[in-house]
Amino acid sequence: MIASTLRQSKHAHPVVSICLFFSPTLLRDVSMTGAPVLLVESDKASVPSFAPALEKRGYRLIVAHSTADAVVRANGSSPDVIVVDAASLKMSGARMCRDLRKSLAYVRILLVVDRKTALDENSGADLILRHPFTARKLLNGVNRLLPAGDGASMQVGPIKLNLAQRKVKCGPREERLTPKQSKLLEVLMRHAGEVVSRKTLIKQVWDTDYTGDTRTLDVHVSWLRSVIEPNPVKPRYLKTLRGQGYRLDAGTEEK
Numbered sequence: 367m368i369a370s371t372l373r374q375s376k377h378a379h380p381v382v383s384i385c386l387f388f389s390p391t392l393l394r395d396v397s398m399t400g401a402p403v404l405l406v407e408s409d410k411a412s413v414p415s416f417a418p419a420l421e422k423r424g425y426r427l428i429v430a431h432s433t434a435d436a437v438v439r440a441n442g443s444s445p446d447v448i449v450v451d452a453a454s455l456k457m458s459g460a461r462m463c464r465d466l467r468k469s470l471a472y473v474r475i476l477l478v479v480d481r482k483t484a485l486d487e488n489s490g491a492d493l494i495l496r497h498p499f500t501a502r503k504l505l506n507g508v509n510r511l512l513p514a515g516d517g518a519s520m521q522v523g524p525i526k527l528n529l530a531q532r533k534v535k536c537g538p539r540e541e542r543l544t545p546k547q548s549k550l551l552e553v554l555m556r557h558a559g560e561v562v563s564r565k566t567l568i569k570q571v572w573d574t575d576y577t578g579d580t581r582t583l584d585v586h587v588s589w590l591r592s593v594i595e596p597n598p599v600k601p602r603y604l605k606t607l608r609g610q611g612y613r614l615d616a617g618t619e620e621k
Contacts, residue, residue: 401512402426404445406436406462408454416451419501420508433462437469447511448473453480453497460489472532472542474511478504492545522558523616525594525603527551536594546571550586554604554614563611587612
């Protein structure tokens with residue numbers, strides 16, 4: 367478990383980050399970085415802080431103690447990741463994330479909640495950690511969310527998805543996706559050429575077995591088509607197999 371530690375940490379060391387490459391095979395590369403990370407946590411000395419662990423791994427740490435303070439500091443420092451320790455602040459993590467998203471729409475957010483907090487998939491967080499967990503798990507979570515440039519991408523035909531930045535590009539057009547849109551496209555790309563059932567997509571993207579209402583899935587598919595298809599009405603890439611599910615093809619025409 368993460369032990370109580372002093373808030374002041376003067377020494378920083380280069381961090382080893384993991385860059386993921388897909389096409390479609392997963393490869394790993396190691397690089398050094400001093401990525402800016404904004405930590406939003408309580409300023410009470412009696413509350414354990416994540417700051418020493420983050421600084422020791424070499425992140426350029428910015429600390430805020432409220433949502434409003436976080437927005438001001440983020441606008442001045444452009445962090446790659448925001449760690450929101452809602453457990454230490456004893457506040458609603460979902461509300462904090464939604465408030466941050468209003469001003470910082472595309473920054474990756476790692477939300478820390480206590481063990482009694484119900485997980486809210488609509489919080490706007492990209493990753494949620496519930497106490498108790500190890501320092502290693504926190505650091506690995508931050509690493510996962512770090513932008514890794516164009517290398518962290520998947521490609522099927524002309525469709526390229528940057529996993530770290532949640533950007534999809536098809537031809538000259540490039541759009542940034544929401545976390546759910548990005549996850550949906552990622553699942554389809556991992557199974558390119560295969561039919562993926564609606565049940566599987568709902569389970570992997572929304573983490574639920576409930577399939578009574580699939581309109582949310584349909585809306586997300588429609589939005590993806592509006593971005594990647596030359597003609598969304600006659601999809602060339604993202605195809606519907608009625609009664610079966612969806613299939614992402616590398617560019618064959620719809621018959």
